[in-house]
Amino acid sequence: MLYAFELSGEHDSLPIMEAYACMEIAGLDFKEQEILDQCLIVEINGVVSEIEPRLLYVAERLAMSHHIIRVAGMCATSVENILEMVENIDYSDHIDTAKTFVVRARKIKHYCDLKREFIEGHVGGKIFRKGYRVDLNTPDVQFRLVLGQKCIFGPVVASVSRRAYEERSPQKRPFFYPGVLMPRVARALVNISKVKKDEVLFDPFCGTAGILVEGALISARVIGIEVRPMIASGAQVNLKVCGGHYNIIAGDACMVPLGDECIDAIVTDPPYGRSAAIRAESLYHLYDGSFREMYRLLRKGKFAVVVSEIDITGFAKEAGLKIIDEYSQRVHRSLTRRITLLYKEK
Numbered sequence: 001m002l003y004a005f006e007l008s009g010e011h012d013s014l015p016i017m018e019a020y021a022c023m024e025i026a027g028l029d030f031k032e033q034e035i036l037d038q039c040l041i042v043e044i045n046g047v048v049s050e051i052e053p054r055l056l057y058v059a060e061r062l063a064m065s066h067h068i069i070r071v072a073g074m075c076a077t078s079v080e081n082i083l084e085m086v087e088n089i090d091y092s093d094h095i096d097t098a099k100t101f102v103v104r105a106r107k108i109k110h111y112c113d114l115k116r117e118f119i120e121g122h123v124g125g126k127i128f129r130k131g132y133r134v135d136l137n138t139p140d141v142q143f144r145l146v147l148g149q150k151c152i153f154g155p156v157v158a159s160v161s162r163r164a165y166e167e168r169s170p171q172k173r174p175f176f177y178p179g180v181l182m183p184r185v186a187r188a189l190v191n192i193s194k195v196k197k198d199e200v201l202f203d204p205f206c207g208t209a210g211i212l213v214e215g216a217l218i219s220a221r222v223i224g225i226e227v228r229p230m231i232a233s234g235a236q237v238n239l240k241v242c243g244g245h246y247n248i249i250a251g252d253a254c255m256v257p258l259g260d261e262c263i264d265a266i267v268t269d270p271p272y273g274r275s276a277a278i279r280a281e282s283l284y285h286l287y288d289g290s291f292r293e294m295y296r297l298l299r300k301g302k303f304a305v306v307v308s309e310i311d312i313t314g315f316a317k318e319a320g321l322k323i324i325d326e327y328s329q330r331v332h333r334s335l336t337r338r339i340t341l342l343y344k345e346k
């Protein structure tokens with residue numbers, strides 16, 4: 001069965017890596033079918049009744065996607081092709097006659113000059129004439145047309161709540177201190193670390209716990225270290241409101257009071273020596289010492305995700321970690337974030 005992930009356009013590869021990680025965590029057996037601009041198509045093995053509850057869990061975790069669509073049809077993005085495609089679909093596979101539907105279209109960049117309302121109306125009309133009822137406000141099924149490099153069409157099986165992330169914006173937390181990652185970025189990184197429910201997620205530079213809050217919300221057990229006691233207690237307050245298992249230590253990322261190989265995933269945003277304060281002899285000592293600790297603490301076969309402004313690959317390799325991937329994300333004119341995915345070999 002083919003499914004399409006309608007991706008947010010904020011990065012080329014992070015939304016795709018996040019979708020793969022979440023499908024793996026959910027135990028789905030999938031294969032990449034096609035990568036289009038802001039749309040990932042995968043083939044998932046199995047039966048719909050087993051796949052789709054897992055996709056609901058995937059959507060609960062995802063941050064950088066909008067919807068997951070069961071692909072009913074794919075064609076070139078032109079009116080004639082779209083209308084022919086929707087005419088030939090067997091809708092009984094996607095909606096039962098007692099249910100209502102709506103058609104919603106999203107245009108990706110400028111791959112076509114179709115008007116959204118025009119195509120929604122025409123496609124809706126075709127489905128209506130096959131005996132299904134329209135409800136524009138509270139439909140049971142939303143059919144989605146993704147109008148990009150190709151047209152992807154099908155019912156939405158799960159959606160990502162953008163509002164939940166906006167409601168968690170750092171300024172709305174009980175304790176705020178500048179320099180926090182936005183929740184959607186933090187969540188995507190937590191997902192890319194492949195941490196599962198009840199596993200231990202560690203942030204050795206936890207600040208106000210922006211990353212750990214996202215970990216706690218997917219039911220990981222979270223541990224953070226923060227050198228400034230005032231910020232460490234702010235992190236506790238922020239974690240308290242989202243519940244779950246958490247432990248914040250006021251201390252130094254270069255001397256972590258935890259035993260070897262007790263951590264399942266690390267996601268961290270170390271200070272760059274610019275806006276965030278460093279507590280170490282130098283940035284070199286801080287990175288050298290903390291990467292060695294990350295290696296010691298991480299279990300074999302597990303991942304670490306590090307956000308930085310500088311190239312950290314030398315420190316990571318020196319500590320024994322393998323570089324799996326590197327992404328860069330332009331935040332604004334004078335800040336490009338590097339995101340490095342690291343692995344401790346078995």
Ligand SMILES: C[S@@+](CC[C@H](N)C(=O)[O-])C[C@H]1O[C@@H](n2cnc3c(N)ncnc32)[C@H](O)[C@@H]1O
Nearest residue numbers: 205206207208209210227252253271276278279
């Ligand atoms: C870029 S901020 C992290 C922000 C964090 N992601 C958040 O959600 O607030 C880096 C943090 O590392 C802390 N820090 C600096 N030196 C440290 C050290 N040696 N050990 C632990 N934390 C340290 C800083 O106080 C700062 O809060």
